[in-house]
Amino acid sequence: DVVMTQSPLSLPVTLGQPASISCRSSQSLVYSDGNTYLNWFQQRPGQSPRRLIYKVSNRDSGVPDRFSGSGSGTDFTLNISRVEAEDVGVYYCMQNTHWPLTFGGGTKVEIK
Amino acid sequence: EVQLLESGGALVQPGGSLRLSCAASGFIFSTYAMSWVRQAPGRGLEWVSTIRDSGGSTFYADSVKGRFTISRDNSKNTLYLQMNSLRAEDTALYYCVKESSGTSYGGFPHWGQGTLVTVSS
Numbered sequence: 001d002v003v004m005t006q007s008p009l010s011l012p013v014t015l016g017q018p019a020s021i022s023c024r025s026s027q028s029l030v031y032s033d034g035n036t037y038l039n040w041f042q043q044r045p046g047q048s049p050r051r052l053i054y055k056v057s058n059r060d061s062g063v064p065d066r067f068s069g070s071g072s073g074t075d076f077t078l079n080i081s082r083v084e085a086e087d088v089g090v091y092y093c094m095q096n097t098h099w100p101l102t103f104g105g106g107t108k109v110e111i112k
Numbered sequence: 113e114v115q116l117l118e119s120g121g122a123l124v125q126p127g128g129s130l131r132l133s134c135a136a137s138g139f140i141f142s143t144y145a146m147s148w149v150r151q152a153p154g155r156g157l158e159w160v161s162t163i164r165d166s167g168g169s170t171f172y173a174d175s176v177k178g179r180f181t182i183s184r185d186n187s188k189n190t191l192y193l194q195m196n197s198l199r200a201e202d203t204a205l206y207y208c209v210k211e212s213s214g215t216s217y218g219g220f221p222h223w224g225q226g227t228l229v230t231v232s233s
Contacts, residue, residue: 037218041157048207048223049149049157060221092157096218100173101159 002027002095006104012112019080021107023093028073030097037096040069040078043106044089052091053078085111114138116208116224123230128198132227134191134208142166142186145211147220148193150204150229160206161193165214176202198231205229 003026013019029036040053051060053069056076066081080087088111093104120132134146148160161182162171170182181194191208205226212219 039218039220041220043157048225049220050223051219051221054212054219054221090156094157094218094220096220099171101162101218103157103159106156 001100002029002098002102004093004095004102004104006091006093006107008107009105010108010110012110013080013083014112015085016082019083019087019109021078021091021093021109023071023076023078023104025074025076025095027098029076029095030073036072038069038071038076039094039096040067041092041094042087042089043092044086047089049092080109083109083111114210114222116210116222118206118208118224118227121206121227121229123232124198125233126199126231128231129194129196130198130229132193132195132206132208132229134224136189136191136208136210139210141184141189143214145214145217146182146184146191147209147211147217148182148191149207149209149220149223150202151207151226152201152204155204158204159218162211162217163191164217171217195229198229200231203229203231 005024007022041049043049057069090106115137117135145164147162163182179197183192207226208224210222
């Protein structure tokens, strides 16, 4: 199975400051069609997960442009350019290149 | 608007069975693959199972293979998860998730609110 490793586990941030979450996979996530199937999800307290980013860097409809995804191969990053109070929650990366589909352990973003 | 309404969660004894349902609306159900993802209390997300649009292909996590069965009734716009031989470690909030197309898997663009399964004596 592909192991997804996120860091840090917890990320205290100051409002208005940038934040960055790392996600590393144990195998390359490049599929035979040339695409890299790496998603990012946000789970606010008490809510269902919401997809923010798909295929590494494509932002979902309605997602603020302060969220961006980057990376390639086995190394990926979610960046928040200026953290707002509504960004508090747990962020998960997930790969859907290989079966079984696997999630990272999550990164908890909180306000300092 | 996509709506996914899960039901069927309950308290069940170890070794027992349960069937979860997910009523879908707001999209053409028969043209999208569907999945179940679970989250144990205070823990992260775990993919459980996926079924393609026609129901002809199904996929399972090793942790549930042989015990859980995913199915769908496209005439009723409903997704199911039959859960047998339940264990304490199956205790979780089970989310119904709509895929991006009939045969794409793991995109997970739309999630339901979840239904809680508790396995305990």
